[in-house]
Amino acid sequence: MTQQAKNKFTYYLGDVMYINVTNLCTNRCEFCIRSTGETVGGVNLLLKDERFSAEDIINELKTTFSGKCREIVFCGYGEPLIKLDIVKETAKFIKDNYPQVPIRVNTNGHANLIHKRNIIPELTGLIDKISVSLNSDNAEQYAEICKPNFDKEITYQAVKDFIKECAQNGIETTATVVSGFKDIEVNLENCEKIAMGLGAKFRVREWLPAGYDS
Numbered sequence: 501m502t503q504q505a506k507n508k509f510t511y512y513l514g515d516v517m518y519i520n521v522t523n524l525c526t527n528r529c530e531f532c533i534r535s536t537g538e539t540v541g542g543v544n545l546l547l548k549d550e551r552f553s554a555e556d557i558i559n560e561l562k563t564t565f566s567g568k569c570r571e572i573v574f575c576g577y578g579e580p581l582i583k584l585d586i587v588k589e590t591a592k593f594i595k596d597n598y599p600q601v602p603i604r605v606n607t608n609g610h611a612n613l614i615h616k617r618n619i620i621p622e623l624t625g626l627i628d629k630i631s632v633s634l635n636s637d638n639a640e641q642y643a644e645i646c647k648p649n650f651d652k653e654i655t656y657q658a659v660k661d662f663i664k665e666c667a668q669n670g671i672e673t674t675a676t677v678v679s680g681f682k683d684i685e686v687n688l689e690n691c692e693k694i695a696m697g698l699g700a701k702f703r704v705r706e707w708l709p710a711g712y713d714s
């Protein structure tokens with residue numbers, strides 16, 4: 501047990517369980533709920549302490565997992581794949597103990613830049629589905645909307661490469677775009693073409709004041 505302060509990692513929206521593994525992110529998106537409040541769907545997602553282990557999450561999961569759970573999603577208030585080892589270890593526990601429940605990760609697609617290697621083969625067999633934020637049809641607008649920590653040209657290309665690599669590794673992959681935030685206009689038609697070209701599905705996530713649809 502390495503947990504320093506009492507975190508709440510798991511929460512339900514409907515019959516989907518979400519696991520929040522970090523408040524850290526390599527983007528600062530215009531529409532991010534992190535800059536507009538501490539809740540998504542009325543749930544406070546702010547972790548009190550980033551120092552914890554997969555064991556801490558698993559211990560909570562054992563008490564909060566419901567047999568009616570339709571899906572488990574690594575998602576929340578930051579970029580889950582920053583905590584790659586914790587995601588992998590927790591997903592392995594879920595696969596071993598609740599194999600009937602599909603596992604999804606919602607990600608900004610920066611993981612290969614963050615970890616400086618191709619991490620996607622490490623996810624295969626653990627993660628069934630992945631939703632990757634594409635958010636634009638071009639690097640310039642992506643940088644304006646998402647304000648990544650990494651170089652803008654490199655980041656947008658890395659996100660597209662990540663989407664393609666996930667799809668090629670047999671993970672059900674969806675590229676997503678947030679729509680409806682203030683006056684930001686994204687060419688959804690072009691984004692869909694890019695997603696299809698990368699072998700992914702495409703989904704528009706409507707921005708909602710209480711948090712976007714998942």
Ligand code: SF4
Nearest residue numbers: 525527529532578608
């Ligand atoms: S990628 Fe997600 S968590 Fe990170 S800043 Fe953007 S909306 Fe927020």
